[in-house]
Amino acid sequence: MPHSIKKLDQAMQLIDGKATSKAIKLEIKDKVEEITKNGGKRPHLAAVLVGNDGASQTYVNSKVKSCEEVGFESTLIRLEEDTTEEKLLEVVAQLNNDAAVDGFIVQLPLPKHIDEKKVTEAIDPNKDVDGFHPTNLGKMLLDLPTYLPATPYGIIQLLERYNIETSGKKCVIIGRSHIVGSPMSVLMARNSKVGNCTVTLTHSRTKDLAAETREADILIVALGRAEFVTADMVKEGTVIVDVGITRVKDDSKKSGFALKGDVKFDEVAPKASFITPVPGGVGPMTVCSLMMNTLQAAEGKKA
Numbered sequence: 001m002p003h004s005i006k007k008l009d010q011a012m013q014l015i016d017g018k019a020t021s022k023a024i025k026l027e028i029k030d031k032v033e034e035i036t037k038n039g040g041k042r043p044h045l046a047a048v049l050v051g052n053d054g055a056s057q058t059y060v061n062s063k064v065k066s067c068e069e070v071g072f073e074s075t076l077i078r079l080e081e082d083t084t085e086e087k088l089l090e091v092v093a094q095l096n097n098d099a100a101v102d103g104f105i106v107q108l109p110l111p112k113h114i115d116e117k118k119v120t121e122a123i124d125p126n127k128d129v130d131g132f133h134p135t136n137l138g139k140m141l142l143d144l145p146t147y148l149p150a151t152p153y154g155i156i157q158l159l160e161r162y163n164i165e166t167s168g169k170k171c172v173i174i175g176r177s178h179i180v181g182s183p184m185s186v187l188m189a190r191n192s193k194v195g196n197c198t199v200t201l202t203h204s205r206t207k208d209l210a211a212e213t214r215e216a217d218i219l220i221v222a223l224g225r226a227e228f229v230t231a232d233m234v235k236e237g238t239v240i241v242d243v244g245i246t247r248v249k250d251d252s253k254k255s256g257f258a259l260k261g262d263v264k265f266d267e268v269a270p271k272a273s274f275i276t277p278v279p280g281g282v283g284p285m286t287v288c289s290l291m292m293n294t295l296q297a298a299e300g301k302k303a
């Protein structure tokens with residue numbers, strides 16, 4: 001068969017996270033209009049940012065902007081890099097008790113002198129729209145109503161909206177973080193519309209990683225190393241979800257850096273059936289999930 005025809009048969013489709021998040025945000029905006037029209041309160045998301053990390057500022061700004069787009073109220077609380085753990089826990093307690101705030105997040109990573117676990121556990125699970133609190137992760141595991149962690153929830157939305165068949169497929173995940181890889185393994189395995197996969201969760205101690213990834217019908221990459229996955233690591237026709245986002249120095253860019261995913265896109269994309277780009281893939285969906293969780297919080301369907 002001529003090469004060009006083979007290529008046509010296997011046309012790769014880009015999964016457009018930016019467009020999907022826009023569509024979902026319009027749906028949320030409609031719901032907000034309905035709520036306020038009926039005299040209800042506008043959903044309100046608060047975000048706490050400690051310090052001046054460049055990437056964190058970008059993400060938090062995009063969350064505030066998304067709130068405006070969907071008609072949410074938003075509050076950004078900025079604290080100095082040297083804020084004490086005690087002070088941050090006070091701010092968390094205030095937000096827990098503030099009836100005007102439906103949900104809030106504390107942007108991670110936090111400065112080294114603050115215990116992230118302690119802060120996460122201090123957040124009222126009913127307001128934990130990040131879905132990081134042990135109570136909410138536990139509920140997820142038990143299929144109880146809860147807030148799903150933002151990035152995994154965004155990925156599920158993408159797979160669902162692109163009608164990607166997951167049932168009975170082999171899903172390989174790279175990275176076992178508490179906020180992406182680990183919850184993703186639970187969601188892909190559970191008995192749900194998107195789910196029913198046979199899941200392999202790989203990590204730094206996995207013996208022959210490429211042997212595992214080559215088996216994947218769906219490959220989810222979340223280890224945070226730019227261009228880690230190369231063409232030889234994937235089989236033809238795989239669905240690839242790239243969660244990584246690393247700033248790499250690039251003098252040709254106005255910002256001085258380029259954003260790179262965990263997948264070497266140019267060489268891997270031609271082998272994929274579906275693939276998420278970076279930027280414009282999973283990132284915008286993460287923000288969108290926060291909006292969905294905040295709407296859920298405001299509607300009183302508490303975790």
Ligand SMILES: Nc1nc(=O)c2c([nH]1)NC[C@@H]1CN(c3ccc(C(=O)N[C@@H](CCC(=O)O)C(=O)O)cc3)C=[N+]21
Pocket residue numbers: 058059062105106107108109130150151245259278279280281282283284286287
């Ligand atoms: N408590 C907490 N909750 C989070 O949800 C959380 C966090 N901490 N810490 C950091 C990670 C990362 N994250 C992203 C959000 C948006 C984009 C995003 O919008 N990315 C754009 C590009 C943005 C850019 O230009 O840098 C894109 O991929 O197209 C990416 C990553 C949320 N996180």
